[in-house]
Amino acid sequence: MPIDIIPPSEIQAELTRIWDSLEGTNKMRASLFNLVFYTKKKARAEYIKTISQKVIEKFPSRVIFITNDTEKEEDSLETGVSVLAASSGECDIVCDYIEIGYSGGSSERVPFVILPHILPDLPIYVIWAEDPADNSPLFEPLKKLSDRFIFDSEAVSDLAAFAQHLLAFKENSPCNIADLNWGRMESWRNLLTSTFYTKERLARLRNTKNIQILYNAEETDFYCHTRVQAIYLQGWLCAQLGWTFKSLKNEKEKLTFFYERDEQEVVITLYPEWHETLKSGTIISVDLETEDQEHFSFGRDLSNPHIVSMRFSTLEKCDMPLKYVFSKDDSGGSLVKEICHKGTSSHYINLLNFFKDKPEFSLCE
Amino acid sequence: MTAHPLEEIGVSSRFIDPCILVIFGATGDLTARKLLPAIYNLALEGQLPSQFAVVGFARRDKSHDQFREEMKEAINKFSRNKPVDEAIWKNFSQQIFYHRSEFPDEEGYIRLSTFLKDLDGRFGTKGNRVYYLSTQPRFFTTISEKLHQAGLIYPDKEDSPSWSRLIIEKPFGHDSDSAIALQKELLQFLSEDQIFRIDHYLGKETVQNLLVFRFANSIFESLWNNRYIDHVQITVGEDIGIGRRGAFWEEAGLLRDIVQNHMMQLLSLVAMEPPVNLSADAVRDEKVKVLQAIRPFQEEDFKTSIVRGQYDSGFVDGEEVRGYRSEDNVDPNSNVETYVAMRLFIDNWRWHGIPFYLRGGKRLPKRATEIAIYFKHPPGVLFQEHGKQHETNVLAIRIQPDEGTALKINCKVPGPASPIQPVKMDFRYGSYFGMSPPEAYERLILDCMMGDSTLFAREDEVLSSWRLLTPVLETWKTTPPDCFPNYKSGTWGPKLAEDMMSHDGRKWRLL
Numbered sequence: 058m059p060i061d062i063i064p065p066s067e068i069q070a071e072l073t074r075i076w077d078s079l080e081g082t083n084k085m086r087a088s089l090f091n092l093v094f095y096t097k098k099k100a101r102a103e104y105i106k107t108i109s110q111k112v113i114e115k116f117p118s119r120v121i122f123i124t125n126d127t128e129k130e131e132d133s134l135e136t137g138v139s140v141l142a143a144s145s146g147e148c149d150i151v152c153d154y155i156e157i158g159y160s161g162g163s164s165e166r167v168p169f170v171i172l173p174h175i176l177p178d179l180p181i182y183v184i185w186a187e188d189p190a191d192n193s194p195l196f197e198p199l200k201k202l203s204d205r206f207i208f209d210s211e212a213v214s215d216l217a218a219f220a221q222h223l224l225a226f227k228e229n230s231p232c233n234i235a236d237l238n239w240g241r242m243e244s245w246r247n248l249l250t251s252t253f254y255t256k257e258r259l260a261r262l263r264n265t266k267n268i269q270i271l272y273n274a275e276e277t278d279f280y281c282h283t284r285v286q287a288i289y290l291q292g293w294l295c296a297q298l299g300w301t302f303k304s305l306k307n308e309k310e311k312l313t314f315f316y317e318r319d320e321q322e323v324v325i326t327l328y329p330e331w332h333e334t335l336k337s338g339t340i341i342s343v344d345l346e347t348e349d350q351e352h353f354s355f356g357r358d359l360s361n362p363h364i365v366s367m368r369f370s371t372l373e374k375c376d377m378p379l380k381y382v383f384s385k386d387d388s389g390g391s392l393v394k395e396i397c398h399k400g401t402s403s404h405y406i407n408l409l410n411f412f413k414d415k416p417e418f419s420l421c422e
Numbered sequence: 423m424t425a426h427p428l429e430e431i432g433v434s435s436r437f438i439d440p441c442i443l444v445i446f447g448a449t450g451d452l453t454a455r456k457l458l459p460a461i462y463n464l465a466l467e468g469q470l471p472s473q474f475a476v477v478g479f480a481r482r483d484k485s486h487d488q489f490r491e492e493m494k495e496a497i498n499k500f501s502r503n504k505p506v507d508e509a510i511w512k513n514f515s516q517q518i519f520y521h522r523s524e525f526p527d528e529e530g531y532i533r534l535s536t537f538l539k540d541l542d543g544r545f546g547t548k549g550n551r552v553y554y555l556s557t558q559p560r561f562f563t564t565i566s567e568k569l570h571q572a573g574l575i576y577p578d579k580e581d582s583p584s585w586s587r588l589i590i591e592k593p594f595g596h597d598s599d600s601a602i603a604l605q606k607e608l609l610q611f612l613s614e615d616q617i618f619r620i621d622h623y624l625g626k627e628t629v630q631n632l633l634v635f636r637f638a639n640s641i642f643e644s645l646w647n648n649r650y651i652d653h654v655q656i657t658v659g660e661d662i663g664i665g666r667r668g669a670f671w672e673e674a675g676l677l678r679d680i681v682q683n684h685m686m687q688l689l690s691l692v693a694m695e696p697p698v699n700l701s702a703d704a705v706r707d708e709k710v711k712v713l714q715a716i717r718p719f720q721e722e723d724f725k726t727s728i729v730r731g732q733y734d735s736g737f738v739d740g741e742e743v744r745g746y747r748s749e750d751n752v753d754p755n756s757n758v759e760t761y762v763a764m765r766l767f768i769d770n771w772r773w774h775g776i777p778f779y780l781r782g783g784k785r786l787p788k789r790a791t792e793i794a795i796y797f798k799h800p801p802g803v804l805f806q807e808h809g810k811q812h813e814t815n816v817l818a819i820r821i822q823p824d825e826g827t828a829l830k831i832n833c834k835v836p837g838p839a840s841p842i843q844p845v846k847m848d849f850r851y852g853s854y855f856g857m858s859p860p861e862a863y864e865r866l867i868l869d870c871m872m873g874d875s876t877l878f879a880r881e882d883e884v885l886s887s888w889r890l891l892t893p894v895l896e897t898w899k900t901t902p903p904d905c906f907p908n909y910k911s912g913t914w915g916p917k918l919a920e921d922m923m924s925h926d927g928r929k930w931r932l933l
Contacts, residue, residue, distance in 0.1 A: 259426065
């Protein structure tokens with residue numbers, strides 16, 4: 058439903074009016090956090106809005122949604138308020154929703170519009186759905202406000218530069234950082250960790266020769282950097298296992314990373330596949346081959362993508378496949394995971410450090 | 423120990439060893455209503471290890487497929503996630519098996535051993551076992567002994583390649599002597615670290631939140647003592663009767679079924695000192711100290727500090743219901759209690775002189791479990807109306823249903839006069855967190871697989887609680903009540919319980 062445009066000075070009064078009109082209904086106002094979303098592309102704004110809806114269904118929060126209309130040349134600032142239903146039941150849980158749209162030089166006014174509407178005593182989570190390298194005038198003021206700054210590396214084209222930005226951000230700010238793509242591959246990280254949890258399995262992992270990762274390269278209007286999750290997964294493994302990056306070959310659609318461990322070469326290849334039914338960027342399968350020609354194959358069931366089979370085979374034997382269930386990765390699921398994360402993930406920081414001095418990674422997209 | 427390079431310390435994901443869960447009494451009510459739905463929910467949410475299998479052990483003859491079908495039906499009926507997700511079920515059902523045997527039959531355990539080894543080969547479960555004894559307590563020792571004889575319980579050593587654990591359901595004995603005897607018997611076959619005594623109350627999110635509430639909020643803990651608190655009320659009320667469990671109730675009664683375990687657990691969590699850390703033993707050490715500090719009942723207390731009751735016919739939710747003595751499989755002259763209220767004192771520095779009032783009952787007006795902390799009146803020099811003190815602050819922690827916390831504070835009514843009105847600040851769990859909390863059994867089964875016994879009762883907790891309550895049972899046995907039934911179904915219990923409170927100048931909280 059379109060929201061009526063009102064002057065910024067009327068935001069509080071309009072919220073009061075809405076809540077007065079809801080008096081006597083079974084609606085209950087709730088806020089666990091202040092959730093501030095920032096995006097600039099129109100197509101992406103719709104996607105981010107669906108994510109914000111998913112988040113408030115888990116964590117009812119006051120949402121402040123900022124959209125920068127980069128196609129508009131003149132200065133403008135439009136605000137509106139509404140309420141979002143978080144859940145229904147005996148009593149419907151409803152959250153405040155404040156929308157701020159601006160263009161041109163009005164960006165300077167935006168922080169002043171936000172500030173009076175932050176709910177005191179509640180954490181402030183900023184979801185920055187754009188490249189932090191864009192030098193948006195909103196970036197610094199929001200950074201100062203927030204307790205956790207959640208980035209979406211999907212919006213980024215140069216991962217090395219992105220890593221440098223985030224590390225500098227972390228260095229200069231007490232605020233925690235997170236990344237939606239890091240959250241999106243959490244199930245894979247857990248699966249690999251549990252599979253290689255024992256000493257004996259870990260030794261096999263350390264003995265890896267080849268890794269092949271298949272990802273869904275199907276793009277949408279709002280999701281086009283489909284390789285990022287696969288790059289993150291291989292980067293995380295290498296960073297945690299202490300493998301040294303040697304080179305990168307980018308041929309057609311295939312991306313091959315060469316690493317070194319104990320003077321042995323490890324080759325990691327990323328292959329695209331196109332599946333309309335899967336989410337863009339989703340990792341479809343991971344295959345590991347060790348020096349002893351043992352194979353660990355993990356693959357999603359394409360008709361039930363949250364179910365993953367794990368097969369282990371050697372030259373002599375082939376184990377029964379094991380099934381692993383990923384939590385159904387609804388839109389917003391990764392954001393919820395990132396919100397719940399305690400502090401900043403140390404593994405994510407390791408990953409950023411791993412990426413920061415590899416300009417080759419900017420070729421990845 | 424060096425950290426695993428792929429494991430991020432402090433992150434919520436917990437890694438669980440491959441294992442097989444064997445449920446004894448697999449055709450019983452608990453398996454269908456709670457255990458299999460809990461395991462299914464864990465599978466659905468990807469929390470089980472991929473190398474996992476479930477084996478149902480019972481005496482009825484049935485095939486694996488029949489057992490799977492029955493369990494699917496049960497999940498569809500009782501799971502918080504229903505209907506069954508067919509894609510998940512297709513895989514998960516192939517990890518469910520049935521093993522027919524009588525509990526005392528040695529041969530059955532030898533066959534079980536072979537079968538489990540076969541499953542180890544198929545599922546990579548590495549010999550790790552959780553045995554869930556969802557049976558009558560009289561089988562606990564027999565099953566443990568037979569498992570031990572069949573080599574299915576391994577010595578509890580750190581360097582053992584595989585582990586075995588045993589979960590038992592309450593009651594853990596029916597009095598102090600039998601609890602000691604049971605423990606002695608079990609210890610012939612298992613170590614204390616291998617025994618997981620389940621009290622499903624401890625698996626409830628709101629009960630776990632008690633520790634967070636107390637020790638992660640400085641404002642409450644500083645007031646949590648006899649200087650500021652007047653008294654504490656703990657209520658475990660149920661609107662239902664005993665249903666079809668007449669035979670069980672005739673043996674047990676409410677003191678054994680609810681007070682000795684659930685209520686004592688709630689009491690110890692409310693009253694315990696902060697543990698030195700959150701390890702299983704540190705938390706349970708503090709809980710035990712509370713139980714050990716409870717003042718034992720003296721002879722006169724049986725008249726003044728403990729009330730027992732039994733429900734008569736009446737109305738619950740507008741429906742006429744039978745009295746206890748008219749329930750199926752109940753002696754028409756039964757003296758079994760379906761209600762208990764008591765006043766306890768904890769003789770330690772923090773709680774000296776502060777009464778803890780406990781009440782639990784069947785066929786009360788509603789189902790409600792709550793802990794209410796009544797604070798003392800402020801000095802009465804201000805805001806007294808005609809010498810009348812206004813209401814005290816009450817912090818109510820609702821365990822079920824409508825989980826949450828409410829704080830009653832006094833507030834000035836707007837206007838030129840200054841009448842003071844109590845108002846309520848209310849936090850409701852369900853309203854704030856959109857996600858449905860896991861069932862208690864989900865958490866507890868998972869914890870056992872991980873070897874985390876924090877939320878399970880330790881031997882000394884059980885024994886301390888029995889030590890306190892066994893004299894009550896003995897006294898009741900020798901002095902039958904002369905007033906049973908003494909409360910109508912659909913009321914808050916016998917008048918004697920109200921009298922106990924009014925004698926102290928207090929009253930029970932109306933829930």
